[in-house]
Amino acid sequence: MQPKKLLFIINPKSGNNDKSTLEKQISRVCDKNKKEYALFYTTGENDKEKIEEKQDEYQADTLVACGGDGTVNMIAQLLLNSPAQLGIIPLGSANGLAYELDIEEDVEESLELLMIGNSISMDVIQINDEFICLHLSDLGFNAKMIKDFEESGERGMLSYAKSFFGSLMEKKTNEFRIEFNGSEKTVKAEMIVMANASSYGTGAVINPESKLDDGTFELVIFKPIPLKDLLSLTLESFLGDIKSSPYVEIYKVEKAKIYCKEAELLQIDGELKGVNQEIKAEILQGALRVISQK
Numbered sequence: 241m242q243p244k245k246l247l248f249i250i251n252p253k254s255g256n257n258d259k260s261t262l263e264k265q266i267s268r269v270c271d272k273n274k275k276e277y278a279l280f281y282t283t284g285e286n287d288k289e290k291i292e293e294k295q296d297e298y299q300a301d302t303l304v305a306c307g308g309d310g311t312v313n314m315i316a317q318l319l320l321n322s323p324a325q326l327g328i329i330p331l332g333s334a335n336g337l338a339y340e341l342d343i344e345e346d347v348e349e350s351l352e353l354l355m356i357g358n359s360i361s362m363d364v365i366q367i368n369d370e371f372i373c374l375h376l377s378d379l380g381f382n383a384k385m386i387k388d389f390e391e392s393g394e395r396g397m398l399s400y401a402k403s404f405f406g407s408l409m410e411k412k413t414n415e416f417r418i419e420f421n422g423s424e425k426t427v428k429a430e431m432i433v434m435a436n437a438s439s440y441g442t443g444a445v446i447n448p449e450s451k452l453d454d455g456t457f458e459l460v461i462f463k464p465i466p467l468k469d470l471l472s473l474t475l476e477s478f479l480g481d482i483k484s485s486p487y488v489e490i491y492k493v494e495k496a497k498i499y500c501k502e503a504e505l506l507q508i509d510g511e512l513k514g515v516n517q518e519i520k521a522e523i524l525q526g527a528l529r530v531i532s533q534k
């Protein structure tokens with residue numbers, strides 16, 4: 241749907257980028273294309289409620305997330321049962337969903353794409369009736385690494401790498417009982433990913449079979465892996481060939497329940513959601529209309 245009235249929601253703190261020209265760029269492209277628009281800046285406090293109020297009054301047909309995956313996810317929650325669509329100007333540090341939708345990180349290009357309004361209906365994963373996941377959600381290793389990275393208070397690839405190697409040295413195995421596709425399985429694993437999309441922001445392909453609109457998501461189970469085999473698994477993930485690893489199992493599901501023997505930290509689209517013993521995940525097919533380059 242070609243947008244007529246857009247609400248740009250800007251996270252001034254996302255990513256590590258200069259946003260000083262963003263307002264000018266938005267106004268130039270919207271004016272050129274004769275679009276009505278408004279701006280809203282997030283504060284990190286009750287943003288969802290404030291945006292909901294703003295949207296009740298403004299009635300935009302397109303809500304544009306100008307930020308990272310956390311901002312995208314928050315706006316998607318507001319759009320689930322609404323006729324309005326989601327647009328993205330990728331200004332986060334990782335921009336996982338924008339990457340999946342082939343949206344350029346260049347602001348002008350992503351604005352031009354918005355004006356055309358080519359959109360798809362994508363699935364989302366509902367988790368514990370409380371959260372939604374558009375991209376990737378996981379229990380175990382990656383969530384702990386994100387926690388470590390956030391606690392370090394540093395930014396950038398170097399500190400990310402530090403958290404990665406630090407977490408590797410402390411990686412743990414947990415036991416999970418998983419119910420899916422009418423069966424039950426107990427596995428020992430270091431990480432379980434609930435994957436709607438394919439890759440982490442680093443480019444590592446975690447789920448080569450992903451499709452955003454196939455009415456399913458993938459459970460990707462990472463079994464305990466000796467450190468000596470980690471390099472080959474990392475290489476396989478960057479080559480999109482993770483399926484051939486003996487340490488990885490992938491299942492296509494519409495819903496799943498995961499019981500963790502020891503409670504595990506959960507992350508959804510890059511945001512930590514606390515420690516959980518039980519996870520319930522279910523696909524909501526085609527629940528979100530999003531502007532895409534695909």
Ligand SMILES: Nc1ncnc2c1ncn2[C@@H]1O[C@H](COP(=O)(O)OP(=O)(O)OP(=O)(O)O)[C@@H](O)[C@H]1O
Pocket residue numbers: 251252253254255256282283284285307308309310311312331332333334335336509510
């Ligand atoms: N004005 C603000 N000041 C501080 N924090 C904010 C503000 N606005 C939003 N936030 C916080 O930013 C987080 C979302 O950030 P977002 O995911 O968009 O960017 P990012 O973390 O840099 O990118 P990515 O998820 O792609 O790595 C949320 O936790 C939200 O509460």
